[in-house]
Amino acid sequence: MLPVAVISKKRDGLELSEAEIRFMIDGLVDGSVPDYQISAWAMAVLLKGMSDMETACLTDAMLESGGRLARASERLRVDKHSTGGLGDKVSLILAPLLACCEVDVPMLSGRGLGITGGTLDKLEAYCGYRCDLTPPEIDLQLQRLGCVITGTTPDIAPADKKLYLLRDVTGTVPSIPLITASIMSKKLAATLDALVLDVKFGSGAFMQDLESARRLAGSLKGTGERMGVDTRVILSDMNQPLGRMVGNACEANEAVQILQGQGPSDVRQLTLALGAELLVAVGRYQRTLLAESALAEMIDSGAALRRYQAMIEMQGGEYKDQLPLAASSVLTSSSDGWLAGLDGQLMGQAVIQLGGGRRKLGDRIDPSVGLEMLVRIGDRIERQQPLVKIFASNATSRQA
Ligand code: URA
Numbered sequence: 001m002l003p004v005a006v007i008s009k010k011r012d013g014l015e016l017s018e019a020e021i022r023f024m025i026d027g028l029v030d031g032s033v034p035d036y037q038i039s040a041w042a043m044a045v046l047l048k049g050m051s052d053m054e055t056a057c058l059t060d061a062m063l064e065s066g067g068r069l070a071r072a073s074e075r076l077r078v079d080k081h082s083t084g085g086l087g088d089k090v091s092l093i094l095a096p097l098l099a100c101c102e103v104d105v106p107m108l109s110g111r112g113l114g115i116t117g118g119t120l121d122k123l124e125a126y127c128g129y130r131c132d133l134t135p136p137e138i139d140l141q142l143q144r145l146g147c148v149i150t151g152t153t154p155d156i157a158p159a160d161k162k163l164y165l166l167r168d169v170t171g172t173v174p175s176i177p178l179i180t181a182s183i184m185s186k187k188l189a190a191t192l193d194a195l196v197l198d199v200k201f202g203s204g205a206f207m208q209d210l211e212s213a214r215r216l217a218g219s220l221k222g223t224g225e226r227m228g229v230d231t232r233v234i235l236s237d238m239n240q241p242l243g244r245m246v247g248n249a250c251e252a253n254e255a256v257q258i259l260q261g262q263g264p265s266d267v268r269q270l271t272l273a274l275g276a277e278l279l280v281a282v283g284r285y286q287r288t289l290l291a292e293s294a295l296a297e298m299i300d301s302g303a304a305l306r307r308y309q310a311m312i313e314m315q316g317g318e319y320k321d322q323l324p325l326a327a328s329s330v331l332t333s334s335s336d337g338w339l340a341g342l343d344g345q346l347m348g349q350a351v352i353q354l355g356g357g358r359r360k361l362g363d364r365i366d367p368s369v370g371l372e373m374l375v376r377i378g379d380r381i382e383r384q385q386p387l388v389k390i391f392a393s394n395a396t397s398r399q400a
Pocket of ligand 1: 110173178179180182183
């Protein structure tokens with residue numbers, strides 16, 4: 001007798017097997033599955049989601065589409081990934097800071113995406129800084145300095161490079177399983193012992209609400225742990241820029257201020273919290289408070305700043321304590337009251353329009369432009385009070 005109903009143990013009866021996912025990813029890389037079919041599948045994933053098992057298989061297939069960084073040094077390896085937000089310059093500070101605590105930090109970073117600036121773009125504000133280190137150069141720098149911040153090498157997760165380009169033009173970037181596989185395939189290729197994820201939520205972030213940020217955090221953490229890496233998460237607020245500065249040289253300068261023991265306290269606190277999670281994860285400290293004070297000591301003694309300068313110089317950059325910025329003007333308030341909120345998306349767009357980000361792939365970036373926030377949410381504002389300093393080529397005074 002024919003069954004009247006087919007009961008599947010899989011979600012919707014549509015779950016893809018590991019072999020099917022591998023077939024598609026291998027086909028994407030070798031060109032045997034055409035781009036339009038991959039794009040249609042990416043849209044199906046955006047609309048229907050993926051199970052945890054499918055996400056793990058996809059991450060695995062993307063990771064194995066390329067190689068992994070070799071481990072030349074005996075030291076433990078850690079890394080941090082941020083889902084991106086306005087003014088997020090933490091990577092610049094954290095990599096040399098952790099290296100001072102005798103762990104290796106092979107940070108394979110990206111360029112600006114949407115409204116959020118990229119770590120590599122910020123570091124390229126130092127004239128000559130190279131983001132295209134080869135695997136032997138990465139190895140050598142890790143052995144000498146314990147930290148490197150460079151782009152992914154061509155051999156790391158080539159499937160992600162191809163899939164990302166298709167997602168970008170088919171509106172399929174904001175899918176949690178696709179973001180998870182994209183981030184984790186690259187991070188896991190660095191053969192880490194521990195990873196901390198800074199998942200941001202708010203108007204200046206990729207995930208605008210706390211609930212979506214929580215879902216992304218759960219997916220990233222679950223995938224990392226399934227693959228044997230101690231993966232920790234901090235959810236952080238991005239309803240206003242981190243620190244005061246937004247823009248490439250602006251943010252590099254603020255990172256240096258933090259390394260000098262100055263600068264805004266929110267940047268320092270988040271950096272210490274993320275670093276402490278990693279030092280506890282690899283067993284250096286039992287408690288995050290102890291780890292935070294060890295990290296603070298590396299800042300206050302000047303060791304982390306010296307390591308940062310050494311990293312910039314070993315990667316070919318011309319280090320300066322403060323990079324030059326474009327001429328500035330101020331935006332003042334047209335009324336008095338309290339600062340109730342900021343539109344992070346608009347602020348990010350403003351930086352792009354100033355030339356500090358890309359509208360399309362290959363656009364040149366002007367590192368000297370950006371914004372300095374002069375007020376924080378909750379501040380009392382008087383009429384005519386300066387709100388934002390704008391670093392732009394043709395500076396004039398404006399009113400909000
Ligand atoms: N960053 C990535 O590397 N990939 C994504 O899909 C989103 C953010």
